Amino acid sequence: MSTPTRRSSRWERLSRSQRENLNGQLLTGPTLLLIALVVLLPFLLVLVFGFSDTRLIDIPRLSPSTIEWTFDNIVDAWQSDAFWDALWTTVIYATLTTIGSIGVGLLLALALRRPFRGQGIVRALLLIPYVLPVIAAAMIWRTMLNPQYGIVNAIGQEYLGWQSPVGFLSTTSTDVAGLPVPVSLLVVIAFEIWKSFPLAFLFVTARLQNVPGGIEEASALDGASRWQNLRHIILPQLRGVLLLLLLIRFIWSFQNFNDVYLLTEGAGGTQVMAIKVYTELVTRSDIGSAAAYGLLMSLVLCVLLAGYVLLSRRKEAL
């Protein structure tokens, strides 16, 4: 070893935990700074925009002294039908896609659990919708559902006796056997389930591989039926991963913009909150209203999540 320089000797005089402390703060510093700049600062600004009368043209001269504080944006949004429509659509969309994608993923993971020839290939093929870029997926679905040359309408008219082509991506509601069916909303929900079930499938498959085989075999020998086995041995093991999936899928679906907008651009009763924020910002150039919608949207999400946490805690206690 060479003789220590002054710098390293000072470094070495620190205790190990002191060194670790410094290193830790140095290494995470840049990340935290970046987050502060691009997340916390914008968040403060969203509060300012939401609670003040600021227009896009006022931005260059914006300073704390010139801000006119007001609740108008929030109150206007709260009182408008458009807000409640969008919220309702978003809640339906997020709930159904969450349940659907996890349900399909779970079912397939269970169906594919027992080893067979070609299992690896089947698993890989099932991941295709998830890996496919959203734009490509949306383009293919738009083509399939097109009223003129799409295969779904062609099959429907040729074999299923449809009188006229269905505008799958622009029909807010249609009567099927006397019941109103929100066609386009169901289509974007189906698309999202199709696109995201592989994630649930992957998570559950990974967890299933860690379920010890011994318990199952023992319970089977004790005379448990397959159904009892599934219900009392396997599903309890999957509880953790299913709850995690439920949480992240709901949060992601709740704020989804791309998948809905690329299919319908918000037409046919598919205007979810994220699209509403976008149209307020771009089409109407109203940053105050856009910020208010965004804030209310996160508030609703927080309330729903808090409710979820409370409910799952209470269940645990029982």
Add this chain to the structure above:
Amino acid sequence: MSSAMRPSRPVNVLRWTLITVALVCAVGPVLYGVLLSLRPYSAVLLEPLDIVPGLGEIDLSSYVTAMKDESAGGFGLGRFVLNSLLVALATVAISIVACIFGAYAVARLRYRGRRFTSGIILAVYLFPGIVLAVPKFVILSRLGLSRSLVGLLVIYVAATVPVALYMMRNYFLALPESVEEAALLDGCSLPTMLRRVVLPIALPGVVATAIYVFMIAWNEYFYALLFLVQDRSRWTAPLGLAQLTDFQVPVTVLLAGSIAVTVPVIAIFFLAQRFMVAGLTAGADK
């Protein structure tokens, strides 16, 4: 396995039906897109049910038209793809380098503020990003970056850092700590130890994270739409394709473009798979 666990016949039939239906649903649409992109536009319009192109009918001109520059009579997708590649690769590079250090610190080092860092990163990861779109747009316009690919890059790095950090933290946590301690005791400095010891073992995790980050940047549409929609020369691939649907572009060209945008993703998965297997076995050496 005991015979009691073998599934009964109806269960087996149900199981295989389910698997078949799932496979058709997962693969079918993509196959449909590929086949249609190979057919001439007129044939698609005339016979929508006839999806398999005849041998003499196969026509690659849709791909050429999609990729060629507007000046050459195409739709300029080649340039959109290039824009996307540029932004996505830069995002991966910056985000991964920033995260390797941060993730290691959060996973291993005991320092003041560690729990705070973990918490805030998770919170940011789960927070509805769309809410922040408004101020981000305003800030970047003020900085003069809202009409440039650099502005998009800033947004993408910020969006991917929390995810990447969170993923890599988990990979680092799973590594054996004893090797690192031995290296440090042998006189390795922390940066050297990270580069020589931790990174080689964690390589599969780093590659997996990099792929995830790449996919996010490659797929991103919302901010591209918000920032760059007026400037055709800077469109990214998803934005370009989506915008083309508003013009009178033949559907075969749109599908060809969609397939072309998918190719880099598949290529990366294919390449990375070998890389990740190699990394795994290298890490398993005793």
